Amino acid sequence: MKTPITLKINGEEHSFEVEPRTLLVHLIREQANMTGTHIGCDTSSCGACTLLIDGKSAKSCTILAVQANGKEITTVEGLATAEGVHPIQEGFKENHGLHCGFCTPGMMLRAIELLEKNPDPTEEEIRWGISGNLCRCTGYNNIVKAIQYAGAKMRGDELPSTEPVFVE
Amino acid sequence: MIPSSFSYTAPSTLDEALKVLNELGDEAKILAGGHSLIPMMKLRFAEPEHLVDLNNIPGLSYINIEDGTLNIGAMTRESEMEESGDVQQHFPIFLDAAKLIADPQVRNFGTIGGNIAHGDAANDHPAVMIALGAEVEITGTGGKRTVGIDDFFYGFYATAVEDGEILTEIRVPVPSGKFGNAYHKTERKVGDYATGGVAVQIELDDSGTCTRAGIGLTNVNPTPLRATRSEEALVGTKVTAAEIEAAGQMAAEDCNPSDDLRGDADYKRRVIKALTKRMITKALERANS
Numbered sequence A: 001m002k003t004p005i006t007l008k009i010n011g012e013e014h015s016f017e018v019e020p021r022t023l024l025v026h027l028i029r030e031q032a033n034m035t036g037t038h039i040g041c042d043t044s045s046c047g048a049c050t051l052l053i054d055g056k057s058a059k060s061c062t063i064l065a066v067q068a069n070g071k072e073i074t075t076v077e078g079l080a081t082a083e084g085v086h087p088i089q090e091g092f093k094e095n096h097g098l099h100c101g102f103c104t105p106g107m108m109l110r111a112i113e114l115l116e117k118n119p120d121p122t123e124e125e126i127r128w129g130i131s132g133n134l135c136r137c138t139g140y141n142n143i144v145k146a147i148q149y150a151g152a153k154m155r156g157d158e159l160p161s162t163e164p165v166f167v168e
Numbered sequence B: 001m002i003p004s005s006f007s008y009t010a011p012s013t014l015d016e017a018l019k020v021l022n023e024l025g026d027e028a029k030i031l032a033g034g035h036s037l038i039p040m041m042k043l044r045f046a047e048p049e050h051l052v053d054l055n056n057i058p059g060l061s062y063i064n065i066e067d068g069t070l071n072i073g074a075m076t077r078e079s080e081m082e083e084s085g086d087v088q089q090h091f092p093i094f095l096d097a098a099k100l101i102a103d104p105q106v107r108n109f110g111t112i113g114g115n116i117a118h119g120d121a122a123n124d125h126p127a128v129m130i131a132l133g134a135e136v137e138i139t140g141t142g143g144k145r146t147v148g149i150d151d152f153f154y155g156f157y158a159t160a161v162e163d164g165e166i167l168t169e170i171r172v173p174v175p176s177g178k179f180g181n182a183y184h185k186t187e188r189k190v191g192d193y194a195t196g197g198v199a200v201q202i203e204l205d206d207s208g209t210c211t212r213a214g215i216g217l218t219n220v221n222p223t224p225l226r227a228t229r230s231e232e233a234l235v236g237t238k239v240t241a242a243e244i245e246a247a248g249q250m251a252a253e254d255c256n257p258s259d260d261l262r263g264d265a266d267y268k269r270r271v272i273k274a275l276t277k278r279m280i281t282k283a284l285e286r287a288n289s
């Protein structure tokens, strides 16, 4: 039997009919047609499916769509505004924080919650804060720089250098 | 992977939830954070016919200290424990554990009540609650009852919570004298369950003599285990190196680990010995600081 649910996705109200067993990630990708939220592992390990539910980062492959009824969801599609891209997107772009880009939406949404709770995190706090997100390409260094850059931008501080770091 | 079909209700009061659970009996499962249950349903290890979601019931999520007891509402999230001042001040053991439980996204959802009610010896809160000497409040249609943590875990995925009942609160006594606590586990990578884990609380009188020791072990027995002999080896002593060594050795002898992908039983016993010694030392340092 299908259950009617209403949720706000990126500021807009949406109504759906879902089976209770539908996972939130499938609702977002297949019914709301927002395919920026990825499925990597499907076992709550990789973080590719991360989105924000009422501002909290969540792995949407382990949450039922019915549980999101009445909640506000932010996906990567909701980050840019008419004024331009979100500071976290700018950070990833300026610092080459992605290669294939598969992990990037989840990384950015997780980083947004991290920066909201801790606006000026140390490198260690950033690495710890994204410990639920796997990237198989970048080696993480540029992701850390991207998040540091976004933090500085959101605080209104001077932006850190985006010169590449060469590891001996 | 998609779970098999079930019906879903999200009652808005505890009474309503209890009524539904009693009508549905053993065909229903409670849904808290869902981060243990939904993975099991996806793998079809669990196929409940009904899910009763507690997330819409207000008043089940809180942390406070009243009359010498730390009260934790069953639906309190792991991340809320990390942010609580009361926890940071008196029970850094929960911060030790939270850091080792899964990852930030999972901790935003997983609940303390669910972690215990799941009845899995691989979870980290059971051993912590054993060390702290917690009590669990269980609510049914007939009212509330309280179960000590030593009578809570029955077997694999089996606890004192019966069909039609809800775990509503966990109560941790705040000792009146000096005390310190600590937890650590070894894991293969971030987010993994424990190869072995040890939770310790040490309570001291003014002369520095140990008046109570609580030691709980993670994932080295079919159920979460209290290291009783190790505790007894510390009580009444000044907890010197000799007693710490003996307690570590006893914990290693008394646990029952199995060989699996995380290591063989002999290795796990050595992990338990090393961790028991380290956690007693750390709890002692915290008690004295």
Ligand SMILES: Cc1cc2nc3c(=O)[nH]c(=O)nc-3n(C[C@H](O)[C@H](O)[C@H](O)COP(=O)(O)OP(=O)(O)OC[C@H]3O[C@@H](n4cnc5c(N)ncnc54)[C@H](O)[C@@H]3O)c2cc1C
Residues within 6 Å of the ligand: A043, A044, A045, A062, B029, B030, B031, B032, B033, B034, B035, B036, B037, B038, B039, B074, B075, B100, B101, B102, B103, B106, B109, B110, B111, B112, B113, B114, B115, B116, B117, B118, B119, B122, B123, B124, B125, B161, B165, B166, B167, B168, B191, B192, B193, B194
């Ligand atoms: C990738 C990953 C890694 C993890 N790593 C760890 C780890 O290292 N250590 C660790 O301890 N945990 C770990 N977990 C488990 C996580 O902490 C779970 O969230 C937690 O164990 C269960 O809490 P929950 O609220 O999600 O419970 P749920 O999944 O909702 O429920 C679990 C069980 O308890 C029952 N239940 C829940 N609440 C109640 C209640 N109030 N009354 C009665 N019954 C109830 C449910 O019916 C179900 O049977 C991990 C999870 C994931 C996905």
Ligand code: FES
Residues within 6 Å of the ligand: A038, A039, A040, A041, A042, A043, A044, A045, A046, A047, A048, A049, A050, A059, A060, A061, A062
């Ligand atoms: S797809 Fe959800 S965590 Fe990997």
Ligand code: FES
Residues within 6 Å of the ligand: A097, A098, A099, A100, A101, A102, A103, A104, A134, A135, A136, A137, A138
């Ligand atoms: S950029 Fe390819 S997985 Fe991260």
